[in-house]
């Protein structure tokens with residue numbers, strides 16, 4: 201299948217600070233360079249876009265050298281932290297602003313939805329705004345007319361359709377606005393974060409509609425911070441980090457990359473301790489600690505519906521004592537969730553002998569809800585003295601599984617789910 | 629892939645790039661978005677009559693008040709001549725015509741600043757916005773024009789010294805010139821204000837000055853031959869004079885002057901559209 205969107209070497213530069221001061225000077229410099237046939241003198245200025253660092257240029261590259269293709273019928277998710285350049289990319293695709301360098305080729309009718317209800321006028325009625333908004337999004341009057349009843353039904357606000365929208369509750373406003381957008385029939389649909397608004401029921405409706413759109417063979421590019429929605433809908437993902445594509449491809453791996461890009465300074469899912477980083481106490485040398493999904497490799501994404509294995513390896517250096525490992529598991533806010541120790545289990549194999557031991561803890565699938573977890577590691581001698589305590593030795597992400605469409609997409613209130621047995625007895 | 633969305637034409641391929649050619653004005657797109665153009669006109673009109681108690685009646689108050697003020701200040705106090713026509717009709721005709729041009733210019737000159745939000749969220753040919761303003765202003769002009777005709781009829785009935793004549797057939801042409809001039813200047817200024825904000829404060833003042841450089845409150849015949857070229861350089865001069873000839877039967881008008889205004893209009897419109905297109909590509913970045 202052919203590519204309907206081709207993005208080639210796209211760069212986008214923004215100017216920081218208050219515009220209006222110094223622009224005349226810049227304009228003259230630029231114009232002089234232009235007259236003498238030179239390149240724009242400001243084009244090579246500018247830092248990559250890292251908000252937390254103070255660059256010394258007034259220009260910043262919001263996108264650097266973006267290249268990708270989208271084939272017909274694909275649903276592409278774009279993820280990245282705040283300020284990564286997602287909206288900027290969508291603005292370029294929808295012709296709202298143009299690239300500083302590079303070229304985008306689009307085949308087919310494209311509609312973009314960067315906001316719901318753009319152009320709604322508070323004094324006009326729902327009906328009037330439906331036509332206006334439809335036309336703004338690129339529909340003809342005739343198209344809106346034929347779909348009007350459907351739009352009103354989808355929005356569920358029949359009673360208010362002839363009242364001015366300033367009398368609407370904010371929820372009703374969003375419903376009507378999305379209903380109009382949902383009935384667009386472009387070949388390519390571009391959506392930015394609009395699912396963040398509205399209640400759970402509304403979000404469900406929107407996602408359902410998106411799936412329908414995709415099933416009809418349309419192409420969708422979709423930005424969201426709702427990773428559950430991304431995982432459910434998208435066939436492929438692009439991860440943006442500071443204006444460049446840091447990963448493109450598989451959705452699970454993308455999500456992990458995105459979460460990692462969120463800055464977990466130096467922490468890893470798997471650590472080998474040797475050379476400089478070696479952790480050595482008189483009793484033992486810690487060799488490695490890691491978390492992975494069962495039957496997968498270290499570093500692969502871990503989904504909530506996979507069994508999780510925690511593997512600890514050490515070299516015991518003294519005889520005639522026992523060494524047990526204990527882990528403390530914390531959630532992303534640092535709250536302790538549980539403790540688990542090998543001392544309570546029945547392993548007796550290392551009684552007395554020296555050598556290399558590997559401990560594996562098996563954790564049921566669906567025990568962790570999607571979140572980030574941190575692990576403290578303790579080594580306990582003879583079940584009473586802690587001889588090693590290592591804080592935040594590793595961390596890992598648990599990813600969402602794909603959900604059935606229409607299922608709840610929100611984030612779970614608690615980080616863990618315990619599958620204790622229930623019993624139901626009939627008592628009459 | 630059961631139903632690829634119906635498209636009336638073959639899939640169109642569009643290239644978005646960093647460069648654009650100044651001659652690539654994409655005027656055909658405006659035709660595709662004509663429904664939007666008229667919905668904007670409707671929105672402007674409907675929102676005015678929904679917001680105010682008197683609705684479009686307000687459109688009449690403005691020329692009436694201006695005529696009264698001009699009659700007192702320029703007619704009575706300054707005692708400027710009105711070519712022998714009753715003061716009220718003399719000023720009303722000038723004001724009605726001038727207001728259309730000034731409205732077009734003032735309102736279109738805010739295209740970018742006032743629509744920054746909507747332009748930042750969705751693409752449609754940006755020119756649709758100022759075009760819709762010119763058409764909205766035309767509705768207002770029509771209402772004021774009817775008032776003007778009514779007043780004229782009243783004076784003719786009173787057998788005042790008024791001489792409607794065949795020159796009124798030029799009215800459509802005059803409207804086109806006024807709309808074109810207002811739009812051309814407006815979008816040019818709008819484009820420049822995105823970079824140089826201070827310009828915005830000059831517009832109101834500039835339009836006012838331009839009015840005094842056109843025969844609105846005085847007849848062209850009053851201007852000494854020696855300086856007349858300066859007033860005639862104002863492209864609105866011949867338009868106002870032609871109006872006065874048609875509806876009052878007085879004035880100094882030559883077709884060459886009208887031709888000058890027409891060519892001026894075409895040039896300013898073309899320059900305006902070219903600059904507007906250049907600015908629209910990136911203006912949302914800096915607003």
Ligand SMILES: Nc1ncnc2c1ncn2[C@@H]1O[C@H](COP(=O)(O)OP(=O)(O)OP(=O)(O)O)[C@@H](O)[C@H]1O
Nearest residue numbers: 214215262281282283284285286287288912913914
């Ligand atoms: N008009 C502008 N002028 C200057 N800088 C801008 C402008 N628009 C965006 N930027 C910068 O470009 C970067 C990318 O912004 P963008 O809106 O694309 O981020 P995003 O990925 O959509 O973030 P979010 O998740 O918060 O929506 C940001 O650092 C932002 O400050």
Ligand SMILES: [Mg+2]
Nearest residue numbers: 286287392393
């Ligand atoms: Mg954004």
